[in-house]
Amino acid sequence: xxxxxxxxxxxxxxxxxxxxxxxxxxxxxxxxxxxxxxxxxxxxxxxxxxxxxxxxxxxxxxxxxxxxxxxxxxxxxxxxxxxxxxxxxxxxxxxxxxxxxxxxxxxxxxxxxxxxxxxxxxxxxxxxxxxxxxxxxxxxxxxxxxxxxxxxxxxxxx
Amino acid sequence: xxxxxxxxxxxxxxxxxxxxxxxxxxxxxxxxxxxxxxxxxxxxxxxxxxxxxxxxxxxxxxxxxxxxxxxxxxxxxxxxxxxxxxxxxxxxxxxxxxxxxxxxxxxxxxxxxxxxxxxxxxxxxxxxxxxxxxxxxxxxxxxxxxxxxxxxxxxxxxxxxxxxxxxxxxxxxxxxxxxxxxxxxxxxxxxxxxxxxxxxxxxxxxxxxxxxxxxxxxxxxxxxxxxxxxxxxxxxxxxxxxx
Numbered sequence: 001x002x003x004x005x006x007x008x009x010x011x012x013x014x015x016x017x018x019x020x021x022x023x024x025x026x027x028x029x030x031x032x033x034x035x036x037x038x039x040x041x042x043x044x045x046x047x048x049x050x051x052x053x054x055x056x057x058x059x060x061x062x063x064x065x066x067x068x069x070x071x072x073x074x075x076x077x078x079x080x081x082x083x084x085x086x087x088x089x090x091x092x093x094x095x096x097x098x099x100x101x102x103x104x105x106x107x108x109x110x111x112x113x114x115x116x117x118x119x120x121x122x123x124x125x126x127x128x129x130x131x132x133x134x135x136x137x138x139x140x141x142x143x144x145x146x147x148x149x150x151x152x153x154x155x156x157x158x
Numbered sequence: 159x160x161x162x163x164x165x166x167x168x169x170x171x172x173x174x175x176x177x178x179x180x181x182x183x184x185x186x187x188x189x190x191x192x193x194x195x196x197x198x199x200x201x202x203x204x205x206x207x208x209x210x211x212x213x214x215x216x217x218x219x220x221x222x223x224x225x226x227x228x229x230x231x232x233x234x235x236x237x238x239x240x241x242x243x244x245x246x247x248x249x250x251x252x253x254x255x256x257x258x259x260x261x262x263x264x265x266x267x268x269x270x271x272x273x274x275x276x277x278x279x280x281x282x283x284x285x286x287x288x289x290x291x292x293x294x295x296x297x298x299x300x301x302x303x304x305x306x307x308x309x310x311x312x313x314x315x316x317x318x319x320x321x322x323x324x325x326x327x328x329x330x331x332x333x334x335x336x337x338x339x340x341x342x343x344x345x346x347x348x349x350x351x352x353x354x355x356x357x358x359x360x361x362x363x364x365x366x367x368x369x370x371x372x373x374x375x376x377x378x379x380x381x382x383x384x385x386x387x388x389x390x391x392x393x394x395x396x397x398x399x400x401x
Contacts, residue, residue, distance in 0.1 A: 022275050052212065054272035059212055066211035073215050077268045086264075 003112070003133040003142065004040075004047065004097040007105050007125040009033035009064070009150075011057035021055045021080075033064050033128050036150055038157030040130065046070050051090060052099040053079035061128075062099045069097075083108040083117075091137040109133065115140030126150055165278035166329050168204045171197050172273045179261055179270075182224075188231045191257070195224040201273065203325040207287045208279035216269045223260045226253035229352050236353065239369065242362045249356070284330050291323045295393050302388040307381040310351060317344040323393070331399045336391035343387040347380040 010029030014020060025033070048071035052062035058080070062073065071093065078087035079100035087098075087108075098108070107120040109131045125131065128150035133142040175197035181190035198221040205214050230250030238246065260266060298319055301312040324337045354373045357363055363370065 021271065024277075050212075054268040054275070056272075056275040059272055059275065063210060063212050069211065073212050075213060075216050075265060075268045075272050077264045077271075 001091065001093070001135065001137050002095045002145075003091065003137060004045065004095070005105050005109055005125075005131040005133065006061065006065070006097060006099045007102060007127055007129050008053075008055075008057045008061040008099060009036075009128045011127075024056050025060045029127065030060070030064065032150065032154060033061060035157040036128050036130070036153040037064055037067060039148075039153035039155070040065075040068055040157075042156050045095070047095050047097040048072075048093040049074070049091075049095075050097045050099070051076050051079060051087075053077070053101060055080055055101065058099045058101065062097075065097060065099065079104070083111055088137055088139070096137075105131075109144075111139050112137070112142040113140070113144055123147070128153075163281055166204065166207070166281055166284060167278040168201060168273065168276060171200050171204070172270070175201065175273075176270055179266075183258065183261055191224050191227045191231065195221050195228055198224065199321060200325050200328070203322050204279065204329060206322070207284045207326060207329060208276075209283065210276075213269065213272055216265065216272075220260070220266065220269065223253075223257045227257050229253075229349075229356070232349050233353050233356060239362070239366050242357065242360055242366060242369070245360050245362065246356065281330065284326055288323060288326045288330070291319055291326060292393055295319045295323055299388055299393070302385045307347075307377055313344070313347065313381075313384070317341070317348060320344060327396050328399060332396040333399045334393075334396045336387075336395055337393065340384070340387040340391045343380065343384040347377070347384050350377045350380050 009025050009032060011023045011025050014023060045068055047065070047069050050062055050065060050069050050071075050073040052058050052073065052075060054075050054077060059075070066073075074090070076087070076090060078084060078090065079098060082104055098105070100108075102125060103120055106123040106125050107117050109123040109125070110119040111117045112133055113123075123131065126149055130146070130148045130153060131144065132146035132148070134145045135142040175194065178190045178194040178197060181187050182194055198217045202214055202217045202221070205211075205217070227250060230246055230253055233246050234243070234250060295316070298312070298316050301309050301316060305312060307313075320337055320341045324334060324341055327334055327337075350373060354370075354377065357369055357373060
């Protein structure tokens with residue numbers, strides 16, 4: 001399995017009275033992530049499953065990934081919390097994308113690569129960053145084949 | 159079609175979907191299962207109007223589980239020989255257990271949460287959507303003229319596009335009596351096709367051959383009615399939704 005772990009694009013700052021789950025992407029975040037998607041497309045990336053968190057900023061980021069999606073999408077609260085066995089059990093297919101939030105996306109990357117969640121700081125992901133893992137989707141059994149900061153994919157997509 | 163200029167907010171139908179989920183959870187209200195499915199279909203059209211791809215598969219997943227129960231509710235309105243009726247009731251109970259299990263999943267909870275975060279869609283998208291879907295309907299509807307009842311998949315596609323045009327009009331505060339009548343006839347045709355499929359799946363199909371013959375006649379009649387409705391329907395016509 002190729003697993004694409006994606007952190008949502010830049011969202012508006014939290015303001016008083018606005019629930020965190022309602023924070024949308026900024027216009028700039030949306031434009032930049034559209035270029036990231038073009039970069040992924042240029043790398044021939046396609047997804048046969050896209051899982052995303054229900055929070056608006058992740059939902060909007062997933063929506064921008066729609067041109068890469070050949071199969072189904074699924075909303076899951078498992079991407080709005082610390083990674084769990086339940087999340088891993090949802091992974092199926094050959095090319096799976098996950099759109100979620102920090103600190104959990106880097107914790108997931110650390111867990112799948114090393115089996116050690118404590119190493120999440122080593123794999124800290126900027127907004128719009130994409131980590132590409134390959135192998136059996138089990139903790140400690142995947143290999144890192146790409147770790148794209150957002151500007152790299154934007155360059156590829158320009 | 160009179161212009162509708164307000165942003166289109168899904169909130170009333172998200173609320174209705176959640177209310178029907180609660181009613182289904184609480185008891186055996188047959189209508190709530192139907193309304194759950196209708197609300198999910200309307201929200202699917204709203205997402206399409208907004209050009210959104212996400213959450214449509216989740217709504218389809220929910221709608222499909224509700225349809226599993228609804229199909230048996232419709233089937234059980236018919237008179238069946240006892241063993242077939244008992245078998246259908248058992249299948250309906252199984253489908254309902256499956257639906258109830260699904261309503262308690264984190265995915266279902268997340269779906270409602272995610273739907274509630276979405277901003278209203280621009281009315282101009284809806285007008286464009288109606289125009290495009292009407293063109294599709296004009297093209298696909300020809301199957302009712304050019305083919306017979308055996309073209310099941312093509313007829314099913316007509317039914318789906320009729321539903322999309324009708325619901326999109328309703329999001330704009332419009333309605334079409336003609337499309338409603340056509341949708342009803344195509345729905346009856348589909349119900350009969352489902353009845354045939356389930357009857358054939360039952361262990362009693364060979365034992366009650368007369369049921370098969372009755373259903374085949376009914377299917378042909380439903381197709382004839384749908385064809386007549388298609389000929390009578392002006393797919394470009396719509397009226398004020400409040401009249």
